[in-house]
Amino acid sequence: MTSAISGPDDGSGAASASRPLLVLASASPRRLSLLAQIGLTPDRVDAADLDETPAPRELPLPYARRLAVEKAAVVAARTDEPALILAADTVVSMGRRIMPKAEDRDTARTCLELLSGRRHTVVTAVALAPSGAWSEGRRCVRAVETTVTFSRLTERQIEGLLDLGDWNGKAGGYALQGHAASFIRFVSGSPSAVIGLPLFETAQLLRGQKGAWLT
Numbered sequence: 001m002t003s004a005i006s007g008p009d010d011g012s013g014a015a016s017a018s019r020p021l022l023v024l025a026s027a028s029p030r031r032l033s034l035l036a037q038i039g040l041t042p043d044r045v046d047a048a049d050l051d052e053t054p055a056p057r058e059l060p061l062p063y064a065r066r067l068a069v070e071k072a073a074v075v076a077a078r079t080d081e082p083a084l085i086l087a088a089d090t091v092v093s094m095g096r097r098i099m100p101k102a103e104d105r106d107t108a109r110t111c112l113e114l115l116s117g118r119r120h121t122v123v124t125a126v127a128l129a130p131s132g133a134w135s136e137g138r139r140c141v142r143a144v145e146t147t148v149t150f151s152r153l154t155e156r157q158i159e160g161l162l163d164l165g166d167w168n169g170k171a172g173g174y175a176l177q178g179h180a181a182s183f184i185r186f187v188s189g190s191p192s193a194v195i196g197l198p199l200f201e202t203a204q205l206l207r208g209q210k211g212a213w214l215t
């Protein structure tokens, strides 16, 4: 794959002197399509697959930052070519309480019951890390906080959302880009960050790199 805006010069997928590879360290199809929205297709996708257990008493924002930085670092360490690694992490929280990523229906139900009729916070951190072979790249990270308010959900509405299934693999057990949108009264911050990647901040970080992926 090559970048839709400006990929490696010879079209072979190999890094050129002026354009290191852009590697997305994520298994999330949302992150891939969010990058496509701003005209970027990574040269490679290489998911980091870390243990994402929060440390004891870890707060949502530092937790998201730590995971994004670790995901980028793990993939940077195993990339031999000149490359810039992009990773992100999305955390849904209420106060200090970090909500799980819903991998089963019961977890998603517990999340939706908690979120019903309340305001919560979504933090997404995005991190960039150069591979060892690209000395001009710079490590950086940004965390973006967004407030989301759900209307009050009846038991029937919660079961209806659960039947639709798009909570699977989502932090907090819902997808703003999916069926839950009909119950979301208010979003203050970055909608793209809620879905997995804050596009404005990601673009700013990429523009700050020597690779010139974005103008």
Ligand SMILES: Cc1cn([C@H]2C[C@H](O)[C@@H](COP(=O)(O)OP(=O)(O)OP(=O)(O)O)O2)c(=O)[nH]c1=O
Pocket (backbone or CB within 6 Å): 025, 026, 027, 028, 030, 047, 048, 049, 052, 088, 089, 090, 091, 092, 101, 122, 169, 170, 171, 172, 174, 175, 176, 177, 194, 195, 196
């Ligand atoms: C709140 C919310 C989360 N999500 C998704 C974004 C992330 O993919 C996921 C949070 O889990 P993450 O651990 O951030 O990401 P991931 O496990 O999907 O992928 P990887 O770690 O390989 O990068 O929840 C939505 O798609 N919509 C939403 O409204």
